[in-house]
Amino acid sequence: MASSEPQSLSLRIKPQFDHNGEAHSLGFSLALECPSLTAGQSLCCLNTKMGNGTTQCYTKDQIHVSDSDGFLDIEIHDKGRMRSYLVNRPTTGNVVMNFVAHPVKVDSKTPIGGRYELRRDQGGLQCMGLSTIPIPWDVSLTTKARYRMEIEWDLSDAPQGTRAVSSFGEGRVQRVHPPFDLWRMVFTVGPLKSYPLDAPRGGHFGFYWFGKPPTSITALPPVCEELFAKMSNFFRDKASEENPYRIFVRRATPARGFGGSGGIRSFVLEYDDAIDTISQDEIFTLLAHEMVHNWPLMAADSKEDDLDLVAWYNEGVADYYAAVLPYRISHRTKACFRKHLNAKFTEYYTNPCRLVSNRQAEDKAWTSPNLQTVPYTRGLMYFCKLDAQIRRASNGCKSVDELVLSLLEKLRKYEPFGIREWKDMLVDVLGAKALEDFQTMNKGELIRLPADAFAPDYEVVRVDERELDFGFDMGSFSKRVVSGLNLTSEAAKAGLEDGDEIIKNTFVWQCQQNYERKMRMTIRRGHVEHKIEYWPRAEKMVESWRLHETKS
Template sequence: MFQSSIIISFFFLLGMHLGYGQSAEINLKFKYDNKANPTGIDVTYTLSEDFSNNTERLLFLYDKMYPLQRSSDTISNLRVTDRLGAFPLKLQTNDKSNNSDYMSWSALRAQSGPLTVSYYVPLAPRIALKSGPVKDLQAAGDGLSGAIGSFLLFPDHSKKITINLHWMLNNGQEAVCSQGFGRNISFQTSIVDLFETQFLAGSLYSHASSKANMGFSMYGLGQEVNSELNASADWYEKAYKTIRGSLNGSPTSPFYYFFRSYDGNPMSSGRATNGSFLLYLPKQMSMNDEDTKVLSAHEMIHVFVSDLVDDDGLTDWYVEGIADYLSVKLLYDAHLINEKKYLEVVNGQVAEYYTNKLRSTPNKEIPKVMWSGTNAWTTPYTRGSMYFADLEGKLKQHKAKVTVLSLINTMDSMKKRGEKIDPDSWANLLKKDAGAWAVADYESMLAGNVIIPVDNAFGEKFKRKPVKARFFDLGFEYPKSIKVGEQIKNLRTNSLAAKAGLKEGDIINSAVDLIPLYRSYSKLLTIEVKRNGKVIPITYAPRSEVASAYKWTTIR
């Protein structure tokens, strides 16, 4: 039997000794239903007297969890006090005062003495309102997981603060976060990085380096997969070492692979941050599934590859495209996946690109369409992957002295030296190390011109061939994903969905992971719907008009 709560304390005590005067002490109490099921978290923290100056008015930030969006996981019972008593805050009704990724509360007067904040945050819904990166507050097994920003309302602050992190747990339970494993750890962080810090707390499964907080460690919470973890952990560590070595990562810096499992969406997804990433593993999936392994490699690459700086947020083609491209290439080159799986994943990405109606959208228009419809969000991912594969093949054809991997490493070296890396940096590097043709191809990709990679784009053993294909199309405009309880709306009467028997107003009875269908030219979709009290399965090809397309095969 374990107790009805877990108390987690963040003591920010060593600031003066380590060079940062501002400090805070945060206590987190996990609430449980019937002493077994976590339901939410009580938060209490105290800011030191010198956290702000005598005239500054604090601005408190709360992550909106975009694009997941908050619903029930909002703040209640908010109470703020300092030496003068109640410390009034006002919720801002617009985002002009700060980054639109956050809700904000502004203080109505300056801080006087230590400031204490307390409130409650319940768990996020198991099925998020929208698809998005894994960072929401979720229960898994007997504990909780997510990013600290999933529950933390905290003042904006320009300087780093020193954190001494102390976890008070029951016997047999442990805690780990992006900053380290153990009940007592100390680190310095910015407010942004604090919000991004990922954590697991509860009865953990673990595969850890023999040296504490060094090298590769793997931790899980939820699903009974201890035997699977033991069987698969060596593979994941080999993949990590391959990726780290290829991307010039430090062998002594800690790297944390976190996974959590519960009854949620049918689609696995992950999110990388500094030194770690967190994977959501549906209960019907396994750590040994090759698709889980490729997804994990994608997220590991994010930890080592820096994104480009762009005020308009138009660089997913770079950071997501290179993760898609290298995740399968590096695993194949290291013999961590076989040729059959390599071609399966490559051709899945290829199909996802060629069957996407938005494949010709200019890069500058991507933010307007990325969340507009089914598989729209994949547009920059697959475009970037195709672009990098084509670039690799052409670099070989031009007998260039560089590869895609070496170009990416050059960009990261520039970042480590303190140089700004942006789209112009990439264009200038291409011009210098590859030639004018590479710059022209880059500009063509940004314009949205359809990419047809050269024969050797995915290796000298493989060749390109045209195939028959049609654009992916569910046949209705809403919902944009297949979730339980959603209603079929805007069904097109001439669509294959309508011809198969789907009707306007049908209620979806079971969720469907659409990604395998995006990555296929021919797979059929089966949707179970409720109509007049009956459950009816509808099977059809989610396709519309003809699309030009290709695939890669082994040269015999």
């Protein structure tokens, strides 16, 4: 084999089923072609923690490794959130790793997090590789290593009607990809249903679910297919059988959650029993955001000079194009566009954490829903302002699109695509002043848009609003017990008390984005349940802005 050819990586997955025919675990066999490692080198690695989510985090005894010489002993080395599996002797020939993944146990108190972990869902299983599969990776997103990947399912013990699908299709698939893409893939197996009804092994689009989702979910596939086709054209990446896209639905119950997690050519859409409280526009906004994640991406680098802080880009660019692209391609009306952006403006300007730095938001993101939204809305505002600046400087000939598409092209060519490259492009388009704006954004200074940022159809107008205030420690939403109650807050006035167990509550993001939205809670105090309702806003007025349609 010529040295320039990629090595092979073979992943075989065998689901195990209980006496009721429900999948209860996944057996993996991962074979690497001649890695030629020396003693002490890393064979593969896996995250030990992903936000509020759980990874498999296999111990030494839970992975069996062998090569041409037989059993291969390994050692574990943990650094930060990464676990590396090191070989204790030089490897010979192909190396095979065998391990079994078990679904995470969840209940109504399980914190809402990324949709990565292995979960049960109505007789089936679903996960992303990020939480489940160790990969041969040198902890560098920009590694140029490529593998001839083969993914194959063993359904020999599966009940009739079982289907197995990954991000690139049903059953056996082959692709050439960097190892990191294995983490970005979705894997699901069980009594799957799909759109199209007989979604083929190939095909350019697929939508998959278990059980009987509500109509708000089952009505989505045609909308998603059309939206994705138009977005693909914008990002110069037409879908085809060789370049498909798939959406995987996950029911969170008995846990809670509504949201999505983007993968490679795919994303996971999660819903729970509160789906009926979510409007179709809110669902559409989430879909658009997750679809955008399929394209623009900025690579994280070292902490030196904050080169690792890229969430403002990766989440902000998704929020930005989720707002502007559907409007541009006539998939949303002017009224929907204005409503969408005004909701985001409210979320940004009334957030009590709006002035924290990107570093603070990154380090403590999972301690508060208000911190989690900072990179999303701050990134959105940054792109709105940058777009206005570029249009003005170029007399309307250029926009922020050119920068985003240029960085995306670097990714496709396997060139560096991080903050350094972004800064270079900023200087080329706007000069050194653009770097000052970037640094103030990174530090957390408030972003104000020019009045004509969305001219000629809209004007940005100042309309101050009350600051968001749920009235207690934000960690209470994850812990499901109220603590740190502010006795002068609207929550306290409505009757909430420290120690109350939270049974149900309005989604936090709905109150963050909808200024008038009430927080409705069902709490348990002792053995008695109570209904609590209040407006989660403080007396404090803060600077805020809104889009107003200009008079013709």
